[in-house]
Amino acid sequence: MKKRQAILWGLLLGIGLGLPLVSGPDGPVEIISVPATVDARRALRGMDLDLLMERDGRIFVVAGPDDLLRLSARRITFLIETGSFTAAQPGELRLAGGINGAYHSYKELEGDLESLESAHPSIVGLHTIGTSLEDRHIYAVKISDNVDRDEEEPGVLFLGCHHAREWISVEVPLLLARRLAEGYEGDPAIRELVDRSEIWIVPLLNPDGLEYSINVYRYWRKNRRANADGTFGVDLNRNYGYMWGRDNQGSSAWPDAEDYRGVSAFSEPETRAVRDLFLGGNFLAAVSYHSYSQSILYPWGFTDIPTGKDELLRGLGLEMAGLIETVNGRSYACGPAASSLYVTNGDLADWTFGVSGIPSYTIELPPVDIQHGGFFNAEDEIEGVFRENLPAMLRLVEFVVRDFAGPPTTRPGPLTNPDQKDK
Numbered sequence: 001m002k003k004r005q006a007i008l009w010g011l012l013l014g015i016g017l018g019l020p021l022v023s024g025p026d027g028p029v030e031i032i033s034v035p036a037t038v039d040a041r042r043a044l045r046g047m048d049l050d051l052l053m054e055r056d057g058r059i060f061v062v063a064g065p066d067d068l069l070r071l072s073a074r075r076i077t078f079l080i081e082t083g084s085f086t087a088a089q090p091g092e093l094r095l096a097g098g099i100n101g102a103y104h105s106y107k108e109l110e111g112d113l114e115s116l117e118s119a120h121p122s123i124v125g126l127h128t129i130g131t132s133l134e135d136r137h138i139y140a141v142k143i144s145d146n147v148d149r150d151e152e153e154p155g156v157l158f159l160g161c162h163h164a165r166e167w168i169s170v171e172v173p174l175l176l177a178r179r180l181a182e183g184y185e186g187d188p189a190i191r192e193l194v195d196r197s198e199i200w201i202v203p204l205l206n207p208d209g210l211e212y213s214i215n216v217y218r219y220w221r222k223n224r225r226a227n228a229d230g231t232f233g234v235d236l237n238r239n240y241g242y243m244w245g246r247d248n249q250g251s252s253a254w255p256d257a258e259d260y261r262g263v264s265a266f267s268e269p270e271t272r273a274v275r276d277l278f279l280g281g282n283f284l285a286a287v288s289y290h291s292y293s294q295s296i297l298y299p300w301g302f303t304d305i306p307t308g309k310d311e312l313l314r315g316l317g318l319e320m321a322g323l324i325e326t327v328n329g330r331s332y333a334c335g336p337a338a339s340s341l342y343v344t345n346g347d348l349a350d351w352t353f354g355v356s357g358i359p360s361y362t363i364e365l366p367p368v369d370i371q372h373g374g375f376f377n378a379e380d381e382i383e384g385v386f387r388e389n390l391p392a393m394l395r396l397v398e399f400v401v402r403d404f405a406g407p408p409t410t411r412p413g414p415l416t417n418p419d420q421k422d423k
């Protein structure tokens, strides 16, 4: 990895995680709109503002007092729109009518998953792998031949929406389920992959968070755990049990932080659901979809020490990035999570890799940066983002099918922990 690129990534993802709170220490945050002109776009660029949406020729952004001053200094006229968003609770913003458009809410997803199962009952099985804190189902779709039977076939796991505001990460795995189910009859390549593997898809790991993001505050990230100090939410991608809470750089001990790790590893029903599904199966690869930054990240997240399996992780990762680029020409960077980016502890990919040594990826979907929309992907981009990811997804299924058939020496096994080695 080139240094310049590594630094750029750090910047991009730093922005991705460090989003504004509803009210910061320096005063209230407003939703404003500016005309979608070349000048306004130029002024917004580099200001670290969160783009909310573009509508009727205006760009809506979340801005603090300093941002308003900076905009005024650049003679960009803006309208304060906060009033057209009704407050759900003091200090929170609500866009009346919901803003999820073509994206799936929990109920919409539930309906679509049920229809998919009833249209293709022999290869689609809908499972509830857990229940969220607000009593929503955490759904997993199994796609395989003889779907009701637990066969001796390799498993591959695709998940979306650890983070509530990353709506595109629900759609990509959901569309994969649909493509596999609908392609089974007519597409021999799909059929062979489905026959020889068990593909598990969890499109919406964080249903409570997603609903909150749709109905109350678009930029919500965590689940909706009521923390002891009165704040809400645990970052599900800091709650897994490998190197959980190892340091305060990779996750936070503070409940109000965006990367709060929770009171203990697997304290959350969502991460427990993934743990139990994973440990009960025979998974040989896993991908966790997030947004944004167009990157394919592999372990470790908790340290920049290489895993010892970098050749495999990097090789497959680069292959996936290559396949993605051939579709729409968009390039996804590829590298080890911690050293290319920032350190995390308790994330999913470290856990699946740490406990079983299988290729495990975090794929950050488009856009590449906040100037291209950040967490807000246009509705008409959903299909294109899915289409570019499909070949990479199928490549991973093909990998598990081949790997499973290969000699036992190539099969993954538990890893030694680089931490324990020097103790």
Ligand code: 0X9
Binding pocket: 013, 016, 017, 163, 166, 237, 290, 291, 292, 297, 300, 301, 302, 337, 338, 341, 342, 343, 344, 347, 362, 364
């Ligand atoms: O911070 C995360 O959980 C992921 N990024 S996001 O902006 N979608 O929140 C990245 C997790 C990958 N792991 C590391 N970067 N260590």
Ligand code: CA
Binding pocket: 144, 145, 146, 147, 151, 153, 195, 197, 198
């Ligand atoms: Ca099967």
Ligand code: ZN
Binding pocket: 162, 163, 166, 289, 290, 291
């Ligand atoms: Zn994320």
